[in-house]
Amino acid sequence: MNVSIVNTLLEVKDLQVFFKGIKTITALSGISFSIAESETLSLVGETGCGKSVAAHAIMRLLPSEARVKGIVKFRGKNLLELSEKEMVEIRGKEIGIIFQNPSLALNPVYSIGHQLAEPLCVHKKEKKEKALFMAAGALKNMGFANTAEYIRYYPSWCSGGMNQRFLIAASTILGPALLIADEPGKGLDRKRVSELETELKKLKFKNKTALLLISHDLSFVQRLADRVAVMYAGEIVEMADSSSIFEEPLHPYSKGLLNSLPEKGFIPIPGFSPSLSNLPSGCRFYPRCSLRKRHCIENHPDLKKINGRAVRCFLYP
Ligand SMILES: Nc1ncnc2c1ncn2[C@@H]1O[C@H](COP(=O)(O)OP(=O)(O)OP(=O)(O)O)[C@@H](O)[C@H]1O
Ligand code: SF4
Ligand SMILES: [Mg+2]
Secondary structure, X not given: OOOOOOOEEEEEEEEEEEEOOOOOEEEEEEEEEEEEOOOEEEEEOOOOOOHHHHHHHXXXXXXXXXXXXXXXEEOOEEHHHOOHHHHHHHEOOOEXXXXXXXXXXXXXXXXXXXXXXXXXXXXXXXXXXXXXXXHHHHHHHOOOOOHHHHOOOXXXXXXXXXXXXXXXXXXXXXXXXXXXXXXXXOOOOHHHHHHHHHHHHHHHHHHOOEEEEEOOOHHHHHHHOOEEEEEEOOEEEEEEEHHHHHHOOOOHHXXXXXXXXXXXXXXXXXXXXXXOOOOOOOOOOHHHOOOOOHHHHHOOOOOEEEOOEEEOOOOOO
């Protein structure tokens, strides 16, 4: 008997985010996905499709003007219903996040060593000296040679790429069960990206860390992700295991996204994403889709399951 036990760690159901202003921006229109222990799910899609908003909504880090609806269940608890005090306990300790902009995520007034050691002192009750020793070990893992020197550095003394590596060390130092990595390879050269890949794989296989990976680097995604969710204008248009997405994408947008890769000839998708304050009532990809039919203008396709994957397009009944 083949019984596979999947331990779902995170379950996002119908997550919606609106920004209220002169015009309401619908940044997320109800996305749903789950991530199991030690699984890597990647969110991909063009700029502005809602990847970072999704990451921030899960962590409850959106600004006050954001309205969030839906369910974000982590280890059975709906994070959207927890108090801020309970969320502080979860952030960093159980869910780590690597922000898209490292210089905003590091505190300029504290040394790197202090910022790495602090969570160990607060959450693990480590003594300062031991915490600094562990901080140096975390930096070594991120490829820093002279760690005793680097722990005395301040973010402003360092390049964007170095700060990105400090941030990765800081977000994984407590051994979170889930790591949300928003463009973790941004600003890193090829060698560092490959080191980062090794580090993330180590977290997955040694620590069983689950990863929500957001990246524009599709070959990095292909090497790391178990499953991929393709987003377009605030919704998921296709979700499948990584090899299916890369070898046989179904949605016309997924196909276009892959064709825009340098190795596929750099063919850009013509046109632009729709305005999130004035979304079309039919298929959101309609104006850019070469396979559109009249039906697509007036009707909004649902995300339908076919053969263990999901696609939002009328071409697939
Ligand atoms: N505080 C905010 N107020 C109003 N709109 C916002 C706010 N934050 C994000 N948005 C809008 O939400 C949409 C989704 O933004 P998001 O940052 O999630 O995109 P993204 O997919 O991460 O893009 P990128 O690949 O460039 O990082 C964008 O249109 C953005 O302008
Ligand atoms: S629903 Fe129609 S317009 Fe939308 S992606 Fe499919 S074929 Fe293209
Ligand atoms: Mg982003």
